[in-house]
Structures are given as C-alpha cells and as structure tokens.
Amino acid sequence: MDSPVSPVEAPRITVSGVGKTYGTLEVFRDIDLTFGERECVAVVGPSGCGKTTFLRCLDGLIPVTTGSISVAGKEITEPWPGAAMVFQHFGLFPWKTVFSNVAYGLKLAGVSKAEIRQKVPHFINLVGLTGFENAYPYQLSGGMQQRCGLARALAIEPDVLLMDEPFGAIDAQTREILQFELLRIWSLRPTTMVFVTHSIDEAVLMGDRVVVMKGRPSTVTEIIDVGLPRPRTRETLALPRFAEMREHVWSTLMDEAKKAEFVLEK
Amino acid sequence: MSTQDIRVTAPARSGAPAPPAVPHWRRMTRSAWFAKAVGGIAILLAWELLVRWLAPNYVAKPSNILPVFIPTLTSEAMLEQAWATLWAVIQGLAISIVAGVVLGLAMGRVKFFDRLLRIYVTGLYAMPMTAILPLLTIWLGYSSGARLATVIFASIFPIAMSVCDGARSVPHEYLEVARSYRARWHHIWLGITLASSLPYLFAGMKLAVGRALIGAVVAEFFISIDGLGFYILFNTRTFHHNAAFVAVILLAGFAVAVDWVMDWGTLKFLPWYRAAERRQ
Numbered sequence: 001m002d003s004p005v006s007p008v009e010a011p012r013i014t015v016s017g018v019g020k021t022y023g024t025l026e027v028f029r030d031i032d033l034t035f036g037e038r039e040c041v042a043v044v045g046p047s048g049c050g051k052t053t054f055l056r057c058l059d060g061l062i063p064v065t066t067g068s069i070s071v072a073g074k075e076i077t078e079p080w081p082g083a084a085m086v087f088q089h090f091g092l093f094p095w096k097t098v099f100s101n102v103a104y105g106l107k108l109a110g111v112s113k114a115e116i117r118q119k120v121p122h123f124i125n126l127v128g129l130t131g132f133e134n135a136y137p138y139q140l141s142g143g144m145q146q147r148c149g150l151a152r153a154l155a156i157e158p159d160v161l162l163m164d165e166p167f168g169a170i171d172a173q174t175r176e177i178l179q180f181e182l183l184r185i186w187s188l189r190p191t192t193m194v195f196v197t198h199s200i201d202e203a204v205l206m207g208d209r210v211v212v213m214k215g216r217p218s219t220v221t222e223i224i225d226v227g228l229p230r231p232r233t234r235e236t237l238a239l240p241r242f243a244e245m246r247e248h249v250w251s252t253l254m255d256e257a258k259k260a261e262f263v264l265e266k
Numbered sequence: 267m268s269t270q271d272i273r274v275t276a277p278a279r280s281g282a283p284a285p286p287a288v289p290h291w292r293r294m295t296r297s298a299w300f301a302k303a304v305g306g307i308a309i310l311l312a313w314e315l316l317v318r319w320l321a322p323n324y325v326a327k328p329s330n331i332l333p334v335f336i337p338t339l340t341s342e343a344m345l346e347q348a349w350a351t352l353w354a355v356i357q358g359l360a361i362s363i364v365a366g367v368v369l370g371l372a373m374g375r376v377k378f379f380d381r382l383l384r385i386y387v388t389g390l391y392a393m394p395m396t397a398i399l400p401l402l403t404i405w406l407g408y409s410s411g412a413r414l415a416t417v418i419f420a421s422i423f424p425i426a427m428s429v430c431d432g433a434r435s436v437p438h439e440y441l442e443v444a445r446s447y448r449a450r451w452h453h454i455w456l457g458i459t460l461a462s463s464l465p466y467l468f469a470g471m472k473l474a475v476g477r478a479l480i481g482a483v484v485a486e487f488f489i490s491i492d493g494l495g496f497y498i499l500f501n502t503r504t505f506h507h508n509a510a511f512v513a514v515i516l517l518a519g520f521a522v523a524v525d526w527v528m529d530w531g532t533l534k535f536l537p538w539y540r541a542a543e544r545r546q
Contacts, residue, residue: 059446079448091443094538095461105447138541156447 012037012159012192013058017067019217020053026217027053031067033211033220035160040186040193042207044200044249048263049218051196055164058194059085071160081109084153085162088169090145092137098124098148099133105156123151126185143174150182160192168198179205183232200253204245205232212252222252326507331515338512344497348516351486351493354410355478358417362474365418366425367467371459373426374433387430391423395481399488413485413493420481421474428470432463465539468532475524479517 011034019029027050035041043051056062058069060079069076084105092101102123103116111119124133127147137145146166153161166182167175179202186193195206203210210224226245228236236242310328317327338344372379373387395416402419406412440458449457486495494513501510532539 061442061445079446081448083446085446087439087443089439091439093440093443093458093461095464095536104443108447108449108453136538136541138538 010037011035012071014070015058015067016070018054018057018064018069019066020050020057020062021065028213028218029066030219033223035192035194036208037159037192038190039208040195040206042195042197042203042210043213044197044203044210044253045213045218046253047198049213049215051213052164054213055085055162055194055196058160059083059162081156082159083162084156084158084160085164086146086149086153086166088165090137090142090149090169092145092148092152094137097134097136098129098140101137101148102151102155104152109156120155123155126154126188127151128181141174142170143178146170146178147181150185154185154189157189158191160194161186163193163195163197165197166195167202175202180233182206187231200246200249204228204242204249205236210245210249212249214253224248224252324505324507326511331508331511334508335512335515338509339516344509344513344516347492347494347497347513350410350491351479351482351495352520354413354417354482354493355475358414358482359421359471359475359478362418362422362425362478363467363471366422366470366474367429367460369422369426370429370431370467370470371433371455371463374430374463375436375459380430384430387423387426390419391427395420395477396484396488399485402485403489408489408491410491412489413482413491416481416485417478421478424473424477425467425470428466428473429463432466433459435466436462465532465536468528468536472525472528475528476521479520479524483517 013033013035015031015033015035018031020027031054033041043054045051053062057064058076060076060083063077071080071082093104096104099120103120106116106119121130121133124130127150129144129147129151132140132144137148140148146169150166167178170178183206193206195203197203197206204226207226210226211220212222212224213219214221224245228239228241228245314328317325369383369387373383374380398419399412399416402412402415406415436459440462441454444454444458482493483495483498486493487499490496490499494517498510498513501507501513
C-alpha cells in the first residue's frame, strides 16, 4: 500500500528524487518521501542498503548526489538547527559530565549559561537520569548513556528527531524499556521522527509508517501504513494487527535479508 | 581500600554517583610500602658492602653519604643550584608544551603540515641532544640561554609527537556529533580535538619532563654556568663525592616526583581516561 503523502498534517521534510553515489558505488536512488510534522516514520532495510547514509543526508551531514531534500521550502545542504540526531554509538563526550553533554547543543547554539542551567535539568529528568548530572559516561550503563544522548537531542527542542538505530548497541531487555520510554517522551511533544532500525518489531512498534528500502542500488520498495492506535503500549504488541504488519514487512524484506546475509563487507 | 564497582544500571535510585578511582599511592597497602622499604635497604646494604670490599676508599658509599645528606641538601649552595636547574626546566617545559601542542595539533589534523614536518620532528626527536650542544654554545654563548634551548630541544618533540598521535586518533564519532549539532571550527579544535588529545599530551609530558631534566643537566655539564649539573661536576672534580652524590639522588627524586605528579594529574583531570582498565 503506497501513500507518499503522509496522513498526519503538512509535510515537514520533502525528499524528491534523492540518490547518493560514492565514486562508482551507487548506494541508493530515486527516493521520494515526505515526513509529516507529527509522525514517526520507521525505515528498515538489509545491511548496506544505505538507510544510515540516508538519515545522515536528512541531517545534512552528507550531501546528496541527485535530487533534493527540503524543509519549509529550503534545501538542506548542511546540518540544520531543526534536526537532532541520536546515534547508535551514543556519541557522548567522555570528558564531559551528563549535564555538560546534554547542554552541548544548547551551548553551541549560544544559549546563555543561566538559561542552560534552567533548561537542562528538565530534560535530564524527562529521560529519567535525575541524580546523575555529575556522572561521567564511563560510569553509566549503555541504556543510561543513550538516555543522555536522547536528552541532548531533545534539549535543543528540534522539529525533527533522527534516530540512527538508537537501541542497536543495547541489551534486549533495556532496549524494550527504552522503546516505551521513547514513545512516552515523544508523545509529550510529538515532532517528526525518522527511526532507522534493523528490527522489524521495533519499526512496527514505533512507526506510523514503515519505509522499506531494498535493492542494490537500494530504493524505496514499499511504504506500509502501520495503522495501530496510539499511544502504543505493551498491549499493542499483543494486537493481531501487530503480528500482521510484522509479517508484511518481513515478507517484503525477506529475499533481500537472505541475500544480504552472505555478502562480504568491504 | 578496594576499588568499588561503580557501574550503575538503574536510573535515579541513589544520589550522587561514586567518585573516580583512587590514586595508586593511596591504594598501595602497607605491605607494598614495607616491600619498597625493604628493597631500598637491601640496595643500600649491597652498595655499602660492595664498595667497602672492592673499591678504593674515596668512592662514595651510603655510610659516608647519609650523615651529610640533610646538611648538604639544605645547604645554600645546593638549594641555589637546584633552583637554577629547576627554573630552567620549568621555563623550557612551558615553552615546549605550548609550541609542542600547536605543532602536534597541526601535524595531526592538517595533512599539509604533517607531510611538511613529520620527518623533521621524528629525526630531531631521535637525535641525541648532546650532539647539538656544541652548536648551541656557539650560537647562544656559554649562557643560560643555551641551557634553555637544550631543554626546549629535548622536550618539544615528544610532546609534539604524542599530541599529533592524539589528534589523529580523535574518534570520528565525536566529530560527527559535533558537526550534527553545528559546531564551529573553534568548538571542534578546542572542545574536541584538544580535549580528546589530553591523555596523549600527558603521556608525552611524562617523557618530556625526563628529557628536559637530562637536557638541563647535560647542558650544565658542558657549559658550567650553574645548576645541579654544574654542582655535581664541580664537587666530583674537587673530590667532594658525597656532596655530588646527594645532588644525584636529588635529581632522581625530582624524576620520581614528576612521575607521581603526572599520574595524579591524569587521575584528577582525566578521570574518564581508561577508566575501565583502572577499575581493578
């Protein structure tokens, strides 16, 4: 079921005809998507399909080779203030405390020290890290570090949250906890969220739509409307439609996933 | 006192997080100090006995040095010379750190400078500093300037090379995060490249301080202005071996003290560096 125009309000980001080539390697091509102002779009695909590269193109970290990505009519060519990314590797600076790390984006934007001291505790509290403001990342577990990374992204109050397999490096149980934590936090201030993941369960749980990328070079094969009610809770996992959607995405991906398994990475 | 397990896994259960690891000298148990003392006494005994049995009478031994140790150490002559050497080392190191860091950062992150300078830095680092002394005395005279130049020459290259290493090893994840949050170039250079290179700087400084001390003393041997090197030479040649030895021991003491200070500094200012390794 293809619906290129999102059902949730006006599009925040418009991606038209976007492709990326590194030298002779074409990573992806002909990507046409829109992301609504208050929707979560999950992106799944086999390893190497360029979904991480695509996310970085959305952030402006990597320029696209063909086509354009635009926000509010302006084309994205470099990192822009309305977007915040949460990284799989957490990306916390080890020499900074939790407080300092969360304040990083604000500090770079030139926010005054007084305002930072006022705002940051709110976000630290939002992700459940109250009491750990003066801890260093090396003292935190993986889940806590990612909470810190999330707080850092939220602190700049972005219009778009770009999640690059944020729970990929976290153990399975903490991962489940954090998925519902993220859903709760996001529902307090719904923005655009682009959620790149390998996990089909995660994509169906988090997303309003699931974009399936596959092929070599990859492109958008299908955009699936998840159609599960919000707020998503543990009960959502037990709904029959959840299993249906999960199987739908899996079968769309299946051939690619099996082929990708035996590819030698460069 | 054993190092505690400071890894926490559940949010918001306790108040402040655990403090960073304890410095090694506090962690050493009484038995470690006892072992060091016993080792020291054994060395002194061996020295004493060997010299008594095998060496001529005027060779320095602990039984002659110990009585004069404190008086010599606190004598005006010794303190003056010690300060002269120390001051030259401090000045030289200050200059070397600033210049070495700039050099290292430039070499580490700007390909042009790396290609330009690397071979010279590596070569001059390996060159024995004594080789350049005669030339320095011609250019700068038999002065404390020549000693300062020797100290700088001895200490700048290990710092530059260590910082260069550190600057090249900045994990690209940090740079990606910085770019994503729209950092300007000074945020990246100072906030990330320099911060991430600090452990390497500390390692380079450990090397550099040792070499700076050597450079100062060797220069003083050669130039005979003042300082501990001059003191040692003068006293040895006038057969005041015991006084000379006290100066030698003082220099050794400097070196150990500096090592401890650098370790303390690493723990205090860089608690996060290799924290996982230090946790046993």
